[in-house]
Amino acid sequence: MQSELFGGWQTIDCPDAELRYWPNWLSSNRHDQLVKALEHLNWDQSVITIAGRKVLTPRLNAWYGDQYARYGYSGVDMPINPWTDELEQLRDDIQSDTACKFNSVLANLYRDGSDSVDWHADDEDELGKFPTIASLSLGAPRKFLMRHRTRRDLAKIELILEPGSLLVMSGPTQKYWLHKIPKTKEPVGARINLTFRLIIQGN
Ligand SMILES: O=C(O)CCC(=O)C(=O)O
Ligand SMILES: [Mn+2]
Incomplete structure (x- = not known):
């Protein structure tokens, strides 16, 4: 199912999708330094509206990027924090390895196995029609699931997103x-995920 592409990239063959995975994109030293630095992000637990009910998201998040890059989901308008040095350096490095441009990053902190993100797509209008999302994982490995919206003949895709x-x-x-990150009963430590995005309609 997976084949070497170039450099560290593997393509994941999958109809109606373009997926590339680079297992050890971060060196273990840089990974460990980043985990320490990212603890100090401006973490917040958003209240989202699902079916008219207000609930706390089962994870912490923080939004960083260019000042005009406004972003919202499930009724939350996320306040934007200016780039930190670490996040800006990561953005530059990811831009040069992916040949894609990003102006913002959504950081997620899964404190343990009871934190999760439910089925969703990153398909908000401000991301454009064919968005590229670059997702960097640190800390505990967690399962990442994907399911096709309409084709029941296609099996779910299951990846373990490794640190780095x-x-x-x-x-x-x-x-x-x-896609989703399911809850798990396994004893897992904290995981940080950074999803770099390009917001097209800023205001
Ligand atoms: O934590 C992950 O790997 C996925 C996060 C995600 O899907 C999101 O922030 O939109
Ligand atoms: Mn997502």
């Missing part, structure tokens, strides 16, 4: 597929 790995979803992926 970079997953890039692009092309039609968000239009056709949903």
Whole structure:
């Protein structure tokens, strides 16, 4: 199912999607330094509205980027924090390895196995029709699931996102597929995920 592409990239063959995975994108030294630095991000637990009910998201998050890059989901308008040195350096490095441009990053902190993100696609209008999302994982490995929105004949895709790995979803992926990080009863430590995005309509 997976084949070497170039450099550290592996393509993940999958209809209606473009997926690239780079298992050890970060060296272990840089990974460990980043974990320490990212603890100090401006973490917040958003209240989202689902089916008219207000609930706390089962994870912490923080939004960083260019000042005009406004972003919202599920009724939350996320306040934007200016780039930190670490996040800006990561953005530059990811831009040069993916040949894609990003103006913002959504950081997620999964404190343990009871934190999660439910089925969704990163398909908000401000990301454009065919968004590229670059997703960097640090800390505990967690399962990442994908399912096609309409094709029941296609099996779910299951990846373990390893610390230091970079997953890039692009092309039609968000239009056709949903993804999630399920809760787990396994004793897992904290995980940080950074999803670099390009917000097209700033105001
Ligand atoms: O934590 C992850 O790997 C995925 C996060 C995610 O899907 C999101 O922030 O939109
Ligand atoms: Mn997502």
